[in-house]
Amino acid sequence: MKGRVFLGKSLGCLVGLLLVVILVLGSFGPAQAAAGAKPFKWPPVFRIGTSGTETTSFASTNGWAPKLEAAIGGSVRVIPVGNEVLRYVRLTEGKDFELDSISSSEVAFAIEGEGGYADKRAHPMRVVWHHNDTPWGFVVRGDSKFKTLYDLKTKGVKVAVAMSSPAMTTVSEEALPAFIGWTKEEATKNWVFVRLGSYSENCKSVTEGKTDVSYVSPISSVTYEMEAHPKKLRWLPMTVTDKAAWKRWLAVRPTTIPNNIDWGVQSAVGVDGLTSNFVYFSRPDVDQEMVYQLAKWLNENFESYKSVHKAASRMSLKLFRSFLDYCPLPVAEGTVRYLKEIGQWTEKDDKWNREAVKLEDQWIKARNAALDEAASKGVKVHWESKEYLDIMKKHTGGLPPFKARVD
Numbered sequence: 001m002k003g004r005v006f007l008g009k010s011l012g013c014l015v016g017l018l019l020v021v022i023l024v025l026g027s028f029g030p031a032q033a034a035a036g037a038k039p040f041k042w043p044p045v046f047r048i049g050t051s052g053t054e055t056t057s058f059a060s061t062n063g064w065a066p067k068l069e070a071a072i073g074g075s076v077r078v079i080p081v082g083n084e085v086l087r088y089v090r091l092t093e094g095k096d097f098e099l100d101s102i103s104s105s106e107v108a109f110a111i112e113g114e115g116g117y118a119d120k121r122a123h124p125m126r127v128v129w130h131h132n133d134t135p136w137g138f139v140v141r142g143d144s145k146f147k148t149l150y151d152l153k154t155k156g157v158k159v160a161v162a163m164s165s166p167a168m169t170t171v172s173e174e175a176l177p178a179f180i181g182w183t184k185e186e187a188t189k190n191w192v193f194v195r196l197g198s199y200s201e202n203c204k205s206v207t208e209g210k211t212d213v214s215y216v217s218p219i220s221s222v223t224y225e226m227e228a229h230p231k232k233l234r235w236l237p238m239t240v241t242d243k244a245a246w247k248r249w250l251a252v253r254p255t256t257i258p259n260n261i262d263w264g265v266q267s268a269v270g271v272d273g274l275t276s277n278f279v280y281f282s283r284p285d286v287d288q289e290m291v292y293q294l295a296k297w298l299n300e301n302f303e304s305y306k307s308v309h310k311a312a313s314r315m316s317l318k319l320f321r322s323f324l325d326y327c328p329l330p331v332a333e334g335t336v337r338y339l340k341e342i343g344q345w346t347e348k349d350d351k352w353n354r355e356a357v358k359l360e361d362q363w364i365k366a367r368n369a370a371l372d373e374a375a376s377k378g379v380k381v382h383w384e385s386k387e388y389l390d391i392m393k394k395h396t397g398g399l400p401p402f403k404a405r406v407d
Contacts, residue, residue, distance in 0.1 A: 040289055042293070043098070044074050044075065046077070046099075047096065048061055048077070048078050048097060049100035050081075050101045051082060051084070051101070052080050052081075052082035055220050056221065058080045060131070060308070060310075060311035060312045064309075067301065068294075068297065079096070082164055083198075084116075084167070085110075085166065089120060091281075093121070095283070098282060098286055099128060100281050101278055101281075102278065103276045103277065104279050104327070104328070104329060105253060106166075107125050107281060108329065108402035109170070110125070110166075111125065111363050112396070113367050113370075113392060113396070114167070115167075115169050116163075116169075116383050117166055118388075118389065119381045119382050119383045119388070121371060122364040124284050124330070124364060125282075125329065125330070126281060126284050126329075126331060126335075127280075127281060127327060127329055127331040128279075128295065129294070130315060130323045131279055131280050132277070133314055133319065134277065135217060135264055135275055136215060136217050136256075136274050136276055137218065137236070137261060137274070138176065138213055138235065138236045139213065139214055139218075139233050140206060140213050140233070141206050141231045141232075141233065141234070142234050144212065146234075147234075148236055151236075152191075153182065156190075156191075157213065158191070159187075159192070159194065159211060160172065160206065160211040161195045162196055162199055164199055164202075165199065168199070171253065172193065174187075175253045176215070178248040178249055178252050179248060194210060202214055202215070203222045203226060204222065204225075218264025218265045218267075218269075219263060219310065223265050227265040233268075235261075235268050235273070238258065254401055254402070254403030255328060255402060256274045256275065256404075257275045257277075257404060260273070279323070279329075284330075288333045289334065290334070291334025292334035292337050295335045295338040302315065317344065325405070326405045327405070329402060330353055330357045331349075331353050336349075352405065356402075359402065362399055363396065366399060373391055373395070374392075379391060
């Protein structure tokens with residue numbers, strides 16, 4: 001009888017112990033229980049780079065960052081850097097950020113070594129999450145004599161050039177002329193390019209009378225300031241149905257998408273322009289478990305932060321998935337893992353993502369080989385040095401550019 005009581009007590013203890021083990025393992029989730037992993041611990045400081053303080057990139061990130069900070073129990077810092085090339089160097093070489101909000105066009109230019117990126121070493125970049133589908137267009141002051149882009153096809157027009165962004169520089173000096181049917185050389189011969197040090201200066205130059213036309217996003221904080229100018233603003237349509245013009249434009253800026261502007265300052269809404277997606281990027285060497293956790297948090301907490309800024313409402317999984325349908329750049333492993341878990345990543349996605357990684361690797365190898373050759377020959381490495389650019393062209397010639405995947 002005593003043996004039976006002892007056995008009964010032992011079985012009871014064993015069952016109780018098993019229940020405790022099951023409850024403990026259940027609190028970690030199946031994956032962690034199976035792997036014996038500890039709960040993820042965020043770094044003490046999570047840093048996010050953005051463009052300058054007068055941009056939507058900074059304002060919207062500054063809106064949702066405190067919510068992430070409260071959730072992870074650490075510090076989340078938003079660090080504005082107005083110069084795109086400098087921010088790229090700080091992300092890739094300085095490792096000053098874990099995350100960075102950059103337009104996909106800018107990242108393509110960085111990898112391909114366009115403009116001010118030409119004399120910087122190339123580094124791999126990875127898409128983490130969609131930030132916003134930023135609309136862009138060409139703006140003049142409300143009292144301007146220019147009504148269409150083709151009206152600019154005349155001598156003496158003062159065109160703003162944002163030197164802080166090689167992608168924007170290319171728009172003003174090459175893509176805009178291409179749209180209206182001019183070569184870069186014809187534009188240089190006929191126009192006066194007014195070179196400006198920051199995005200904000202580039203925008204305000206129109207209302208301040210320093211330039212006739214500028215390439216501007218209608219959702220930027222500075223654009224709302226411009227909209228309040230006594231002379232107001234006028235947007236010159238990039239007519240979506242002008243197929244010939246768009247073909248010439250996309251030959252220069254292949255990652256942009258023609259569209260009708262549907263958000264931003266009132267004067268821009270309803271005008272044909274383009275979309276250049278801003279995306280949160282990171283490096284492939286950052287902790288991919290952290291990237292996974294961030295992607296999960298951004299999706300699962302969308303309802304809690306979508307109203308902090310209009311641009312934050314563009315961070316939905318639906319819009320991210322739509323962006324991925326034509327994304328030309330590699331996606332982070334942590335993000336891919338999360339998207340697979342929730343059924344938002346397919347074998348077709350695996351295929352194009354591998355191709356994107358391969359193309360990026362080819363560009364990086366070629367770009368850095370050019371830098372090494374120039375150094376070995378004592379050639380001055382500078383983005384305006386013809387001798388160096390010839391070396392770079394020798395290495396990168398034949399490589400296809402990154403461009404939106406349009407079936």
